[in-house]
Amino acid sequence: MIPVTELRSGVTFKDSQGLWEVASYKHIKMGRGSATIRAKVRNLSTGALVEKTFTSGQRVEDIDIAKKKGQFLYVDKETIAFMDPVTFEQFNLPKAVAAGKENFLKEGETYDLAVAEDRVLSVTIPKLIVLKVAETGPGVKGDSVSSVTKDAVLENGLKVKVPLFINTGDKLKIDTRNGEYVERERVK
Numbered sequence: 001m002i003p004v005t006e007l008r009s010g011v012t013f014k015d016s017q018g019l020w021e022v023a024s025y026k027h028i029k030m031g032r033g034s035a036t037i038r039a040k041v042r043n044l045s046t047g048a049l050v051e052k053t054f055t056s057g058q059r060v061e062d063i064d065i066a067k068k069k070g071q072f073l074y075v076d077k078e079t080i081a082f083m084d085p086v087t088f089e090q091f092n093l094p095k096a097v098a099a100g101k102e103n104f105l106k107e108g109e110t111y112d113l114a115v116a117e118d119r120v121l122s123v124t125i126p127k128l129i130v131l132k133v134a135e136t137g138p139g140v141k142g143d144s145v146s147s148v149t150k151d152a153v154l155e156n157g158l159k160v161k162v163p164l165f166i167n168t169g170d171k172l173k174i175d176t177r178n179g180e181y182v183e184r185e186r187v188k
Contacts, residue, residue: 004054013060047096
């Protein structure tokens with residue numbers, strides 16, 4: 001059991017309504033009364049974000065989260081397909097588990113999966129990924145300083161705004177937190 005005063009961002013717990021991950025935490029002490037703890041928590045089954053209020057001294061049940069590797073295969077309308085790299089067993093996850101990260105998954109890459117109670121709860125992706133430009137307009141030499149951008153489609157279908165000097169075939173670093181272009185990968 002975890003005291004609610006120890007709930008911090010990223011901590012997971014279980015209550016009668018399901019499995020939760022803390023997104024934000026606020027400790028409120030008013031006057032003579034007991035302190036209250038307000039936490040915004042994400043339901044690990046549905047992805048819904050709700051606010052829960054606890055009184056100081058309450059406890060919630062801790063859950064053990066194990067890490068598992070999964071090789072990304074493909075995305076369809078409602079699920080994401082992964083393969084266990086050890087047993088080669090294929091399994092599908094609902095898109096809610098990825099929470100919008102499915103746009104940054106690269107076919108054939110291996111990702112960390114958080115597992116609790118024999119259920120995959122989330123997919124962990126790096127903050128920066130390198131993807132190849134599949135389609136974009138022609139590059140314009142000498143326009144490396146201006147802030148004018150053009151559209152580019154990356155190898156996994158993701159669309160991003162890039163500077164004019166980017167060409168088809170270039171490898172780009174993309175920030176997975178906001179989906180924006182960071183820099184062109186240096187040719188070695």
